[in-house]
Structure formats: C-alpha cells, structure tokens
Amino acid sequence: MKFLAKVQLPLGLLTVLALGIALWLVMMAPADYQQGNAVRILYVHVPAAKMSLMSYLFLTIVSGLFLWKRTETLDILAEASVVVGAGFTFLTLASGSIWGKPMWGAWWAWDARLTSMLVLLILFMGLMALRNALDDPLKAARATAVLAIIGAVDLPIIHFSVAWWRTLHQPPSFAGPAKQAITGELLPPLLAMSVAFVILGAWLLVLKSREVAARRQWEALETERLEHGHG
Numbered sequence: 001m002k003f004l005a006k007v008q009l010p011l012g013l014l015t016v017l018a019l020g021i022a023l024w025l026v027m028m029a030p031a032d033y034q035q036g037n038a039v040r041i042l043y044v045h046v047p048a049a050k051m052s053l054m055s056y057l058f059l060t061i062v063s064g065l066f067l068w069k070r071t072e073t074l075d076i077l078a079e080a081s082v083v084v085g086a087g088f089t090f091l092t093l094a095s096g097s098i099w100g101k102p103m104w105g106a107w108w109a110w111d112a113r114l115t116s117m118l119v120l121l122i123l124f125m126g127l128m129a130l131r132n133a134l135d136d137p138l139k140a141a142r143a144t145a146v147l148a149i150i151g152a153v154d155l156p157i158i159h160f161s162v163a164w165w166r167t168l169h170q171p172p173s174f175a176g177p178a179k180q181a182i183t184g185e186l187l188p189p190l191l192a193m194s195v196a197f198v199i200l201g202a203w204l205l206v207l208k209s210r211e212v213a214a215r216r217q218w219e220a221l222e223t224e225r226l227e228h229g230h231g
Contacts, residue, residue: 051197051198
C-alpha cells in the first residue's frame, strides 16, 4: 500500500486537471442538431458507463488473482473496486434517466441495455452486502470473489445488448453507425471526458483502497486489544 500513498496526491491533481479541461471542452462544444443541449448529458453518461464496465472487469481480474494467490492486497483492491464501480454504475443509470426523459419521454424503460446495467448495479450492491454479512474475513473474500467472477457474464450482455436485441438505447457512441455515433465537434469533449473519468476512477480506487486497508488494520488492532484485555 506504500505505492498507493505515493501516487494519491499526483493522481488527484491530475484528476482535477483532466476534469477541468474536459468540462471546459464540454461547455464550449456546440449543441447537437437533434438533441440540442441534452447531448451534454452524454458527456457524463458515456464515460460513466465505460467506467462501470471497466470497474467490474478489474474486479473480475483481481478476484481471480485472489483465488489463485490469496494475498490480502488483491482482496483490498477487489473490495475497493466494488464501491467505485457501484458509484459509476449509479451515475450511469441516473444520467441515462435524465437524458431519457426529454429524448424518450420517460425516465425509465425496460430496455435491454438499461436492464442489464441495472443488473450490474445489483451485482455491485450484492457483493457489498455479502461481504458485510460474513463475519469471517477469509470466507467473505472467497465468497465475493466467486460471485464477482460468476457475475462477469453480465458484461458481454451489456456490451452487445444493442446488437443482439431491438432496443431504444442508441448504438455505441464511438463505434456505432455514422449517423448515430458521436463525431465531428462533439467527439473531442467526449474523448477528453472519457480520459478524465479513467483517471478519476484510478484516483477513487486508490482512495478507497487506502481506506479499506486502514480500516482492516484498525479492526485487527482492536481485535488484538480485546483479546489481550480478556486474557
């Protein structure tokens, strides 16, 4: 965890700089000819959605490594990534609902992409609940790692949902059909915000990982104190 302490400040400063540049580009970008200023919501929605998937993919990888290596650092990263991923997923659903109201006329639709993203949020919340429900830290780590790996089946469903089923959701913003993908003057702000969100996600992961490590250390010291007190 010493490495995380060293990178926390510079990563935080880089996050502020990247978000500042991205937000400036978003404000300077023209309105979309179809969506008007509502398109600006997508500059948050799309990067948040990407980070939701990246967070769960990272969680799946570190969970698999934990089951193999059984090192606490990997479990700390797994626990932290669940919280970070849940935050990005909630932001994705919230921003999507705000965008959907003027575009679709409804806050929510049981669309394939939306529903599978909701399942992802439920998975994140379930992982947090499962870890808190088990008193044995090692059992909690193993159980959440296994559930995280099983839940990864939702990732390809989310990614390919707009291709597999007829859906209200627009095609991918970067690689969709030319008439529907974000291009031209609208593309640089989206790319800048996407990069900023990656840096933000890394910074949040560092912060949460250090908090989890500190909490576990305190709990271990408290347990030792109680045991010696009873002894």
